[in-house]
Amino acid sequence: MRILVTGGAGLIGSHLVDKLMEKEKSEVIVADNYFTGSKDNLKKWIGHPRFELIRHDIIRPLFVEVDQIYHLACPASPIFYKYNSVKTIKTNVMGTLNMLGLAKRLRARILFTSTSEVYGDSLEHPQKETYWGNVNPIGVRSCYDEGKRMAETLMFDYHRQYGIEIRIARIFNTYGPRMNIDDGRVVSNFIAQAIRNEPLTVQLPGTQTRSFCYVLDLVDGLTQLMEGTDTGPINLGNPGEFTMNELAKAVQELINPEVQISEVENTPDDPRQRKPDITKAKERLGVPRT
């Protein structure tokens, strides 16, 4: 089995590659442009006969021969995806079209990593896959959330029109080893600030919630989704829900009781509540690890 992983040098991608490489018969090809990913995350596989690393930006077509595609490529942290918003849209739309074109030519199964951000500033709580979302189409986050929504549409149209085998995961806020210290997401920000003895920057109001998923659990969900029969979309996340005030206090207690917590201005369109309904994931993918 030969498997392509786009964005395979990133946080989730590189842990996924570790898992795929553990299977003795799989060959893994990673395509990454290193915008947020790093070769360092894959260094143990470089030179391995079943592993290949390509510097490639998927907004351009890629010609390889594979049986499965894990299509992860796209910056995930809000500061990075907003940095070059047009490029984020191109990655999600043109990149996904290119990967679907590849899947169509090869009759390969393709899994797309979508996001909880497709639910926007959700009016339903927790978020079920059947909820259509409350998304600002012209806001600063739209390049990402609308980009991912369009990519989901493309996945389903290729599935209906050409019979491509698709899988869609909607990923909630994920953390774990190999996260870039300057990633910008809240877990790594607070931990880095606590270590540097800088105030933890809780963006107002501080009562907004998130559900944080450990990267290895997430990777288990991705491989189960790929190997199962359900197209998705399926929420992949941890249902434990915390306010940003609670998270800051937990980091303060665990890492640096002396560190200050400061309230700072938030960015536009920040979702107020986010928690996955994981009923469907439990039914279709089995019981998650605890």
Ligand SMILES: O=c1ccn([C@@H]2O[C@H](COP(=O)(O)OP(=O)(O)O[C@H]3OC[C@@H](O)[C@H](O)[C@H]3O)[C@@H](O)[C@H]2O)c(=O)[nH]1
């Ligand atoms: O320093 C910080 C950073 C962030 N925050 C807050 O923490 C919360 C979480 O923000 P993050 O930047 O970690 O990211 P978000 O949860 O908004 O989006 C994330 O989750 C879903 C994924 O699919 C996305 O790729 C990812 O960006 C927000 O409410 C934000 O306002 C802080 O309070 N302080």
